[in-house]
Amino acid sequence: MKKFIRENLVLIMGISLPLVLVLLFFLTSVLPQSLGTPPQYELLFSVVRYDYQTAASRDFEFVVHDGVLKARTGKNDSHNPTRYTRKLLVFNAANDAVREIHYDQGRISNMADQSEIVLPETQGMKIDTSSRAPDGYSFEGPSYGNGGLMSELFFGGYRNQGYRIVKGKSAYRVPSSFGDTYSAGNLQFIGWLVDKQVKRPE
Amino acid sequence: MTDRDDALLEITKLARNHGLTLEDIRQALTMPDKQKQSSGIVARLFSYIGGIFIFAGIGVFISMYWRDFNSEARILVTLGVGFAAYILALVCLGDKNYQRAATPLFLISAILQPLGILVMLNEYAMGGDRRYGILFMTAYMLLQHGLTFWARQRSLLAFGAIFFGAAFFVTLFDIWDFKPNLISTVIGASLLCLAYALNQSRHAAIAGFWYFVGSAMFLWALFDLVKDTSQEIVYLGIAALMIFLSTWVRSRAMLFVSTLAMLGYIGYFTAEHFANTVGWPISLVIIGIALFCLGSLAVRLNNKYIKQAL
Numbered sequence: 001m002k003k004f005i006r007e008n009l010v011l012i013m014g015i016s017l018p019l020v021l022v023l024l025f026f027l028t029s030v031l032p033q034s035l036g037t038p039p040q041y042e043l044l045f046s047v048v049r050y051d052y053q054t055a056a057s058r059d060f061e062f063v064v065h066d067g068v069l070k071a072r073t074g075k076n077d078s079h080n081p082t083r084y085t086r087k088l089l090v091f092n093a094a095n096d097a098v099r100e101i102h103y104d105q106g107r108i109s110n111m112a113d114q115s116e117i118v119l120p121e122t123q124g125m126k127i128d129t130s131s132r133a134p135d136g137y138s139f140e141g142p143s144y145g146n147g148g149l150m151s152e153l154f155f156g157g158y159r160n161q162g163y164r165i166v167k168g169k170s171a172y173r174v175p176s177s178f179g180d181t182y183s184a185g186n187l188q189f190i191g192w193l194v195d196k197q198v199k200r201p202e
Numbered sequence: 203m204t205d206r207d208d209a210l211l212e213i214t215k216l217a218r219n220h221g222l223t224l225e226d227i228r229q230a231l232t233m234p235d236k237q238k239q240s241s242g243i244v245a246r247l248f249s250y251i252g253g254i255f256i257f258a259g260i261g262v263f264i265s266m267y268w269r270d271f272n273s274e275a276r277i278l279v280t281l282g283v284g285f286a287a288y289i290l291a292l293v294c295l296g297d298k299n300y301q302r303a304a305t306p307l308f309l310i311s312a313i314l315q316p317l318g319i320l321v322m323l324n325e326y327a328m329g330g331d332r333r334y335g336i337l338f339m340t341a342y343m344l345l346q347h348g349l350t351f352w353a354r355q356r357s358l359l360a361f362g363a364i365f366f367g368a369a370f371f372v373t374l375f376d377i378w379d380f381k382p383n384l385i386s387t388v389i390g391a392s393l394l395c396l397a398y399a400l401n402q403s404r405h406a407a408i409a410g411f412w413y414f415v416g417s418a419m420f421l422w423a424l425f426d427l428v429k430d431t432s433q434e435i436v437y438l439g440i441a442a443l444m445i446f447l448s449t450w451v452r453s454r455a456m457l458f459v460s461t462l463a464m465l466g467y468i469g470y471f472t473a474e475h476f477a478n479t480v481g482w483p484i485s486l487v488i489i490g491i492a493l494f495c496l497g498s499l500a501v502r503l504n505n506k507y508i509k510q511a512l
Contacts, residue, residue, distance in 0.1 A: 021380075
């Protein structure tokens with residue numbers, strides 16, 4: 001064995017180099033995640049998507065008052081209809097899954113200017129809008145780049161970090177796409193669903 | 203060492219790499235083989251042209267009817283033909299009379315099989331990140347080429363295994379969002395090591411290509427890593443070290459890339475720091491002199507340490 005290693009040292013080095021990088025990645029990224037406690041609360045966010053079939057005369061935004069999600073309408077402008085729709089999405093980090101909360105956008109468009117409505121689909125949800133969830137995980141955008149030497153070395157700060165929820169060395173990335181529903185380039189953080197704790201998958 | 207000594211050294215190395223005995227060499231030297239060699243070249247030429255015709259025919263057939271094919275037919279004409287070519291190549295390897303046909307068949311299978319796997323994933327995948335498809339394809343091809351190389355020891359299979367292995371790791375690291383420079387540096391260094399190992403074996407014919415690719419990847423990424431940092435000047439030292447290494451491992455490809463990297467860096471450094479102080483014309487003269495000196499040095503190194511040994 002020793003003789004084989006001595007005779008083929010360079011070959012072994014050549015094969016090992018990428019494997020060492022894989023090992024380093026596991027030690028710095030996967031290991032802290034698997035040893036740490038996964039996020040207990042789901043992340044609620046919205047994305048804006050262009051849809052040429054939509055022509056609503058009134059835009060709206062999501063707001064949270066007293067832990068309740070509401071849709072607040074803007075001014076009615078029938079001359080400049082908006083072709084953007086807002087998707088409401090929930091990221092479950094423990095399962096690494098994103099699900100969409102479907103709601104009736106037509107109901108919002110028919111409301112008066114500057115009014116607020118609680119969506120029936122989100123009624124009963126309690127939302128914490130602080131950037132740090134009660135379990136210590138915080139939401140960080142793609143400009144995040146202060147992850148220490150290893151993070152800087154491997155991921156290079158801004159480029160591909162994307163949106164993540166982070167606690168210490170443990171980080172979970174929000175998938176950059178979910179079917180054909182959204183790309184995470186215009187993700188808007190709403191808050192954490194604190195009314196129920198996530199069950200870890202068996 | 204004289205030219206004669208160098209030649210003897212090389213013959214010894216080749217004989218050891220290919221397991222040739224003194225008797226084999228004696229027979230080869232005494233055999234009057236001019237006629238045989240000539241007919242062999244013609245036969246090989248025709249077989250290569252034939253292979254090209256077959257491959258071109260398959261390609262034209264596929265492109266003509268591609269829109270009319272359903273998913274199964276598309277997979278069959280790409281992955282199916284590729285896999286059949288692979289099996290045929292294995293069969294040819296087993297028969298002494300058809301061994302030469304194995305190389306073009308392996309080549310056809312190495313092109314059509316990855317294409318077929320990507321077509322299959324394109325037809326049946328339910329969305330998701332396409333890089334996982336490429337990862338699957340490269341993993342399959344790496345396994346196929348690696349295991350077949352293990353069993354059959356053909357240079358083309360070693361080439362394929364290295365190619366798909368490098369592509370696999372590049373895709374994997376890209377999925378993990380590693381910095382492109384880090385990926386290129388590690389894969390480049392890895393390829394340089396593999397090229398060195400190949401050069402010491404009977405597969406030395408493909409070492410030059412991997413020396414070229416490995417050193418180009420390594421030096422390009424390293425420059426990007428150190429550019430505009432306080433360690434930038436270190437690049438010059440590394441390029442010089444690579445030139446030295448190229449004479450040690452006796453690789454023209456590595457010497458060419460390293461010399462080009464050093465020239466490029468000198469050009470970049472002069473343009474960056476001296477263009478506005480001593481003027482652009484004088485900078486151009488300095489670059490020109492550097493070009494002359496390095497070019498001449500590279501030719502001398504090649505003649506003294508590499509050419510004689512090859």
